[in-house]
Amino acid sequence: MIVSDEELMLECRKGDMSAFELLVRRYQDALVNYIYYIINDYHRAEDLAQETFLRVFKSASRYEPKASFKSWLYTIATNLSKNEIRNRVRRNTYFLEDMVDEGEDVYHSEFMIDTRYQPDILYEKKERQQLIKKALKQLPENQRLALTLVTYQELSYEEISEILNCSIGAVKSLIHRARQNMKKLLIKAGIGGGVNVKI
């Protein structure tokens, strides 16, 4: 029997550390991945994901299972990521990954060790991934958030509307515009030109 997140959170509220551990295990990869797509810095994404879980833990005593736990968790993560981006702009600082040349992956160089793939295929794959990431980075903040939540976290429009604090209709149009812009950016980058339609 799978215990729901809300039940685990209620256990955590009573002081059960194993319930909290299970929650962290459930969401650690998804959350790090989500924050990484927003701020584009792996180590900072890990720090912020840790901060998110700790905030959840700190406010566990005040938790009421009214809204879904997932959307609450992602709301905290989104706010922390937005703050991080704002601070970065204010301090005029850049992340290491922004400064590295295209195609160079600073944190995932171990991917190159895998010899199952041909080096040229691997390089092509990596380059394509970099281009997609770069295109995603160029999207406006709200569109990027909505698209990341629906594509990589597979959340429903209702959950996204709770996280982004807007109506479902607004989420619909955000995602629609994000996909349109993404297609344009991908065509500009030289990928995704299989079906050419004037959008």
Next chain:
Amino acid sequence: MLKYKINECKNVQAQLSAYFDSEVPTWQRHLIRRHLKQCPDCGCRAKVIEQTDKLLRFVEPVKASDTFLSSVMLRATTIKATQKTHQSIFNRLGCFVESLQMWMRDNIRSYNLVYTFGLIFCVFTMIGVTLYSPRIEKLNPFTQFRSKSSEVQQERLISFEVILQEEPKRSLKIR
């Protein structure tokens, strides 16, 4: 007729993303599916959305490092310890009442404060009676005598035990 078709296309195109994410009601889903079969332009746009989504999913997801869980748990344990030390007696009592209410809600199915406080009173009375038994000796005027007699009895017992352990034969002679 053409104007009607253009309007229908516009409506469908606005809903295409939601249709792709299965976020439209069933009746609308059937209508859009039928329209996509008939209209090549809208069908092509649906393909574009599908292709963009495929490309986005092409990016490999990153995973949390192996030390992530342990460091989160370590920090959480520290927070829990500090929270406990900083908690005042009233806060702790509040937490206790709250958890008791939760327990009662789960087990006895009653969420009444009167029941809770009644139960707390009973529990504390039981604990109090067990740990600090009522000192009748202080109230009784013969307590001094009683206590003395008990002390003498204890002394006798101790001496008897000592004799038994050290020189059992002598103790037997004495008897």
